[in-house]
Amino acid sequence: MWLTWDRVDLEARTVKVDRQITPRGMFGLPKTKRSKRVVPMPDMVADALIKHRAGFPPTRQDIAHTDGSTVRDAELVFTRANGKAGNHRDMSRASQIARACRTRSPSTHSATPTPPSRSPQARH
Numbered sequence: 001m002w003l004t005w006d007r008v009d010l011e012a013r014t015v016k017v018d019r020q021i022t023p024r025g026m027f028g029l030p031k032t033k034r035s036k037r038v039v040p041m042p043d044m045v046a047d048a049l050i051k052h053r054a055g056f057p058p059t060r061q062d063i064a065h066t067d068g069s070t071v072r073d074a075e076l077v078f079t080r081a082n083g084k085a086g087n088h089r090d091m092s093r094a095s096q097i098a099r100a101c102r103t104r105s106p107s108t109h110s111a112t113p114t115p116p117s118r119s120p121q122a123r124h
Contacts (some may be wrong), residue, residue: 002027002085005058005075008052013041019065027083028066050078059083 002021018036022028028037041049055097058075063085065071080086 002063003077004071005053005077008041008077009050010046013043013046015039015041023064026066027071028063052077061085 006018060073
């Protein structure tokens with residue numbers, strides 16, 4: 001949820017992971033040294049992000065960091081409808097909707113939602 005565009009390299013097809021979001025809504029360092037990494041991005045993800053950015057231009061906002069600094073003019077890749085940062089509850093709701101869409105019956109077009117995941121990995 002708190003991925004910023006400055007960490008996304010669409011040309012190189014990578015995402016730089018060097019911070020996380022804390023429960024208090026601040027940027028912080030990843031939990032371990034091995035958590036800092038550059039992750040390759042499949043072409044279909046990069047293409048989807050290009051379309052997403054065109055349809056939902058980022059808004060700039062200042063976000064506090066646990067080291068006392070502030071990340072100025074952060075451009076979040078994914079935001080709420082009002083352009084503000086989301087939280088872990090938004091991800092749970094998004095997961096519910098995605099699961100409901102996968103279980104949708106083609107004949108009735110009705111969704112059967114499933115309970116949200118409580119896995120700690122769902123936050124990352």
